[in-house]
Amino acid sequence: MDLLQALIIAIIEGLTEYLPISSTAHMGFTAALLGMEETEFLKMFQVSIQFGAILSIVVLYWRKFFDFSNFNFYFKLAFAVIPALVLGYLFDDKIEAVLGNQIAISSVLVLGGVVLLFIDKRFKDPKIHDEKEITFKKAITIGFWQCLAMMPGTSRSAASIIGGMTQGLSRKAAAEFSFFLAVPTMLAVTVYSIFVKTWGKGTPTEMKGYEMILQDQDHIILFLIGNIVAFIVALVAVKTFISVLTKYGFKFWGWYRIIIGIGLLIYFYSAK
Incomplete structure (x- = not known):
């Protein structure tokens, strides 16, 4: 992976991480279309640059994250993230095995788009308009919905937003x-991928994520630039998404997923 490829992947991560269109799918498709070799460093890089996207949310909502008088906020996130942490750890190998199956991911992209087209019609009368009104039970329920995103192509954002709307949230x-919810979830995934997970397990080149990053100066530069770019792009993407979602709902994103998914299915089938 060269610098230009790393920049493109980081831009895709920043643009898509918080949109209901699956950042994992888009980074995978981009890497495949660029003809990038599916190395262990590339897979680790795609996960680790989520840290930059995490920081964008902390910066945008810093008053919420650093309001230490509102401990309920932290407790809700802590309980809501538990399902994803447990199931993600248990099914890590199975999830990784699907990451290279672009046809399966494209199919999920299309299916998720169809679901998004009907979300606005199904949940027309929200009762909750502020985070403070979310109960612990509702927070945990949303946390379980988030687990649907373990299937690459689903979108963590889409799963948790739909989960929230099923609980009466606007x-x-x-x-x-x-x-x-993405902050503790993705922070845990990033820390796991860098410091705990052994990449290339069972091969002569197996190593931890941080060992790959520190392996040479180029990897360090790619890691740092990737996170910085993902942070900057995510700042803009989040603000834009909230505005578009509030005004127009999910239809745009649903049709986007369907069109892109069908296009990619045709491409990957013809490339077989």
Whole structure:
């Protein structure tokens, strides 16, 4: 992976991490279309640059994250993230095995788009418009919905936002709680991928994520630039998404997923 490829992947991560269109799918498709070799460093890089996207949410909503008088906020996130942490750890190998199956991911992209087309019609009368009104039970329920995103192509954002709307949250409240929930979820995934997970397990080149990053100066530069770019792009993407979602709902994103998914299915089938 060269610098230009790393920049493109980081831009895709920043643009898509908080949109209901699956950042994992888009980074995978981009890497495949660029003809990038599916190395262990590339897979680790795609996960680790989520840290930059995490920081964008903390910066945008810093008053919420650093309001230490509101401990309920932290407790809700802590309980809501537990299902994803447990199931993610248990099914890590199975999830990684699907990451290279672009046809399966494209199919999920299309299916998720169809679901998004009907979300606005199904949940027309929200009762909750602020995070403070979310109960612990509702927070945990949203946390279980987030687990649907373990299938690459689903979108963590889409799963948790839909989960929020099933619990009576408005579009904006569901989206913002999805952002908040992403911070502990993605932070845990990033820390795991860098410091705990052994990449290339069973091969002569197996190593931890941080060992790959520190392996040479180029990897360090790619890691740092990737996170910085993902951070900057995510700042813009989040603000834009909230505005579009509040005004127009999920139809745009649903049709986007369907069109892109069908196009990619045709491409990957013809490339076989």
